[in-house]
Amino acid sequence: MKTLLTITAVIELGAALALLFSPSATSVFLVGEPLDLPASVIVARVAGAALLALAVACWQARNDARSRASRGQVSAMLIYNLGVAAVLEYAGLCQGMHGIALWPAVILHATMAVWCITCLLRNPKEH
Numbered sequence: 750m751k752t753l754l755t756i757t758a759v760i761e762l763g764a765a766l767a768l769l770f771s772p773s774a775t776s777v778f779l780v781g782e783p784l785d786l787p788a789s790v791i792v793a794r795v796a797g798a799a800l801l802a803l804a805v806a807c808w809q810a811r812n813d814a815r816s817r818a819s820r821g822q823v824s825a826m827l828i829y830n831l832g833v834a835a836v837l838e839y840a841g842l843c844q845g846m847h848g849i850a851l852w853p854a855v856i857l858h859a860t861m862a863v864w865c866i867t868c869l870l871r872n873p874k875e876h
Contacts, residue, residue, distance in 0.1 A: 750814035750823060750868045757826055757861065758807035761800045768797030779837070779854060780846040803829065820869065827865035834858035 767775040772793035773784040784790050807826065810819040837855045840846040 750819060750871075751811050753823065753861075753864050753868050754807045754811035754814065754819065758804045758811065760857070760861075761804040761807065765797045765800035765804055768793050768800065770797075772797065777848060778850050779848045780840050780851060781848040782846060823865050823868050827862055827869065830858045830862035830865060834862060 764775075767778075772790050776782060776784045776789075776793065784793055803826070806822055810816075810822045813819050834855050837851060837858070841851050841855070
């Protein structure tokens with residue numbers, strides 16, 4: 750679980766910084782469309798702030814992987830990863846969006862979700 754939380758923290762920190770400092774370019778990279786409205790940029794930056802919070806929580810939890818709080822963090826990241834994979838898959842299949850990072854991001858989040866499930870199903874003494 751420690752490795753999962755550490756890698757998650759690093760990945761989400763990168764996504765957070767990208768959304769906070771360059772939301773429109775991040776959108777083009779991910780879904781192939783810029784953020785044209787000021788409200789869209791604000792919402793993307795709010796998402797970046799949320800990802801920063803998740804990254805910090807994962808980083809803080811990584812050294813206490815046997816705790817109930819860490820398991821709760823991994824449970825939250827499971828929901829997040831499943832949600833992101835589903836939303837991005839919908840963007841690609843139903844909305845025709847096609848940024849260069851779209852399908853790699855879907856695969857990454859689906860893989861991270863499987864890893865979360867694996868960690869949660871293990872005996873806590875093995876973490």
